[in-house]
Amino acid sequence: MDERVAGTGSPLRQLITLAVPALGVLAAEPLYLLVNTAVIGHLGAVPLAGLSVGAIVLAQIASQMTFLSFGTTARAARLHGAGRRADAVAEGVQATWLGVAAGLVLVVAGELLAAPVAGLLAGDDRVAAAAVGWMRIALLGAPLILVTMAGNGWMRGVQDMRRPLRYVLVGNGLSAVLCPVLVHGLGWGLDGSAVANVAGQLVSAGLFVRALRAEGVPLAPVPAATRAQLGLARDLALLGLAFQACWVSATAVAAHTSAAASGAHQVVFQLWMFLAFVLDALAIAAQALVGAALGAHEAERARRLAWQVTGCGLVFGALLGVVFAALAGILPRVFTADATVLAEMPHAWWFFVALQPIGGVVFALDGVLLGAGDAGYLRTATACGAVLGFLPVVWASLSFGWGLVGIWSGLSVFLLIRMVTLLARLRSGRWVVLGAVR
Template sequence: MFLAIPAMIENISQVFIGVVDTYFVGKLGTEAIAGVGVTNLTMNVYIAFFLALGIGTTAVVSRFIGASDNENANHAVKQSLIMSTVIGLSFGLINLFFSKRLLILLGAEDRVIEYALPYFLAVAVPAVFLCVNMVLSSALRGAGDTKTPMKIAVLANVINVILDYILIFGIFSFNGLGILGAGLATTTSRVISVILLLKKINGKETKIKVSIFNQWRIDYLMLKSIIKISIPAAVERLTMRSGQLIYGGMIIKIGTEAYAAHNIAGTIETFSYLPGMGFGIAAATLVGQNLGRENKDEAQRAGLMSYFLSTVFMVFVGTIFYVYAPLLARIFTEDALVIDQVVKVLRIIALFQPFLCMTLVLTSALQGAGDTKFPMYSSLIGIWGIRVLGVYILCIRLGYGLVGVWIAYAIDITVRGVILMTRYLKGKWKNISI
């Protein structure tokens, strides 16, 4: 609970940043919203790599911290920072030189590109700050500190809100920069976050101490350990993103109302993910640290306890979804047809919260142990073998519409949840060396 609740608050803050940006940019018009949306499609691909590097960092750092080997934990953070800087700058250069081509490739129209380009350059070119931010936060979590990333995420949120208003619309004699201002606000909040995180890891109260003034060298063996964990995690994230794009295209073919209902239900469902993500972070940290202490049974108990606690939270959220589905749908739309479909979807989601919890928490627990290949394989089977194929059969061929889409989703998370639980209980992950 001590680790998970701050992580949940941090995740809520991250979700809120997106909501605030969409709200303010929405005042500029439909093209501006589309411009932000098409930029986020690109950023989501990059974030898959950044998250994967963060998973590798957490797994390695938590293992060394558990073994009371702070020197190697610090060394691992340095290697992750070197890697995050290289990856972030590489993506930034790609965005700088191929920005317009990337937007055209994503299908953006000329008027959307006109809005998207300034925002894209302001957010995607300085991607290095987001990458470093995520790696530093992951390192602190691996050391058992989830409060600092939470506090900094909340502060970044506040800064983003203030700067969004000032830079988009202007204040006093300053006229505002429109959508460019939104991009600059987001990047500025990320730069401040990086500065604060670097200050924290150079402080006296943390187990990780990585001074930017100390000697830095590339350690290929340590990099190999981190990459070995990170690559399968990246493939898993990209598998999920690519699958979502494919079956998203199938949903568009059903009709506008169905696609609107799907997006509304997905937005509401995000809030049920938050406990699972928070307890997943707790599980990854505790599993890694206990394995570092050679306390394998305690590592397994920590993961299972994280799952049970998360299930309590998520079943509670699911109950709210089931009972108040019509009310939640009306927050987003007054269209009776859309509301009817949203209600059906939310009630399907509500019934499968324990299995969704398994996929979230146990995936993180296995990744914390360095077992990232098995979750990758389960995602490949679940997303492509069950969800995408299931959407095609139930939705397109049999005509069950949006309900068919979410039944395929429910089957996917149920099968993956059972597979992951079986893997976790067998305990082969306890013997993975980092």
């Protein structure tokens, strides 16, 4: 059997080989969002706060539909490990159909609910109005986002990390070029940012569809395969819901604190998400390799990979913390010149720095357990972290006026709970289930 499938080479070397292009894919979107944030930040505090509210709503789409990427990777990786590439690619076909259908539903729902949702999340009428305009345009890209997620999922499963990197870089590169031109050059303001988003998403989704057609597998929807994917979707959707309850609550509390606090939270939170995706590069590689090892009935290799990726996550997270501690006096000014926003920034910044090593371990373990198809445990552990840690602290922050310090304290408790529960699962070995399908 091929070494790439059977995994007879060095696990650490394979991990790094897959993680490098995965890093580019994962970093491309949040890196573009950082560019977008910097472009909008120079319009002032209100547009920046409007982007914060709109972007967190759009993020719900990706978070609630993670099974299109992570779930598809888990199923495709096991089939690939068992030597069934055509079946692995077929998982991508069904995920793509699901993405199109769900995306169209989200477009209709989003257009109808944009105004009330923005009004609920924003503490200022001007911020709500800015957010609504951005959301109504950006939500048109929902089906395109989901098709891209499905494409990433099956390609990761068959350990093809290079083509997704090219596709995502082309789309996000186009968006990055268009954003300042439309926002400042043509004077479209915040709406220009949303148009740039959709244009890039259209290009990326088109490239993934073309790649799927070139595989030569049947492209018709298969209801039985779709139902199998939806079983995993339930756990991953609940997992995403727990995350988004936290992120939306944080955004709402920041918006109700002040426009400056909301703007500062947007900058630091986008940096956090960027680094989370960077750290997830190791997790994505581990997901593909762990899934393939379990599909090939190589339990010991899967366990060894799990501990190696956890150690790498810790080291990489610590290094990122050192780098961003050194940039504390420089980087915030890249995103905004607003003095009130800059004054709020340190209240979140040092939490962001200190949490990097913990985040490195947590995100690595997410990848291991998702590769094993252990989404049910992840769902429960994340829900416990949200209900027992993040949400009580963040809403207490609103009641007692703790501001960004309270919000980021909640995030700290959330991550610590997740780290303890995931390490316990790793040590137990109960996630090791062999075979092409879990």
